[in-house]
Amino acid sequence: MFLAVLAALPAVQQAPAQTAPPANPPPPEFRAGLGDLMTMWVQPRHIKLGLAGQAGNWSYAAYELHEMQEAFQKVARYVPQWRSMPVAEMLPALTKVPLAAMERAIQAQDAARFAAAYEQLTEGCNQCHQAADRGMIVIRGPTGNPFPDQDFRPRAP
Numbered sequence: 001m002f003l004a005v006l007a008a009l010p011a012v013q014q015a016p017a018q019t020a021p022p023a024n025p026p027p028p029e030f031r032a033g034l035g036d037l038m039t040m041w042v043q044p045r046h047i048k049l050g051l052a053g054q055a056g057n058w059s060y061a062a063y064e065l066h067e068m069q070e071a072f073q074k075v076a077r078y079v080p081q082w083r084s085m086p087v088a089e090m091l092p093a094l095t096k097v098p099l100a101a102m103e104r105a106i107q108a109q110d111a112a113r114f115a116a117a118y119e120q121l122t123e124g125c126n127q128c129h130q131a132a133d134r135g136m137i138v139i140r141g142p143t144g145n146p147f148p149d150q151d152f153r154p155r156a157p
């Protein structure tokens with residue numbers, strides 16, 4: 001049908017030969033800084049993990065914990081060093097223990113132990129910010145849900 005319509009159109013006039021338009025210069029290499037990666041990858045995972053724990057949604061908390069670990073690994077890979085700070089070493093040093101504790105708490109479906117491990121993780125965030133002379137960046141557990149299109153409650157069985 002489209003072909004018929006096309007055929008019915010008068011032949012398109014040949015455009016006069018044009019000089020080639022100047023080629024666009026290639027875009028600069030995309031580089032996100034540590035602050036960008038924190039805001040893009042780390043902060044939303046930290047919020048969602050907190051909301052999952054508050055809702056006692058253990059299967060989602062397990063999923064999100066894995067996402068958080070991956071986010072840290074990616075940050076360490078993309079920004080192994082920030083100024084004089086060895087991010088690739090600092091990140092696991094500050095987060096490994098609380099993340100492992102959180103994993104055990106999720107497996108045990110233990111809200112109190114999860115909350116303690118979450119607080120320990122959050123302290124790790126702030127310890128690093130202080131060590132990096134970024135002590136004005138203060139992280140805490142979420143006090144509200146900034147993701148209104150996502151239901152953090154466990155799915156009814």
Ligand code: HEC
Pocket residue numbers: 033034035036038039042043046082087090091094095121122124125126128129132134137139
């Ligand atoms: C290895 C050290 C380190 C750890 C651990 C760390 N951060 Fe950061 N974070 C930084 C540094 C350094 C900056 C500042 C980067 C800059 O200024 O470019 C930063 C910046 C941020 C920012 C951007 C602040 C803003 O308002 O724009 C957020 C948000 C953030 N971090 C959240 C977190 C959270 C949440 C955690 C823990 C789950 C965490 N960070 C753990 C080093 C760390």
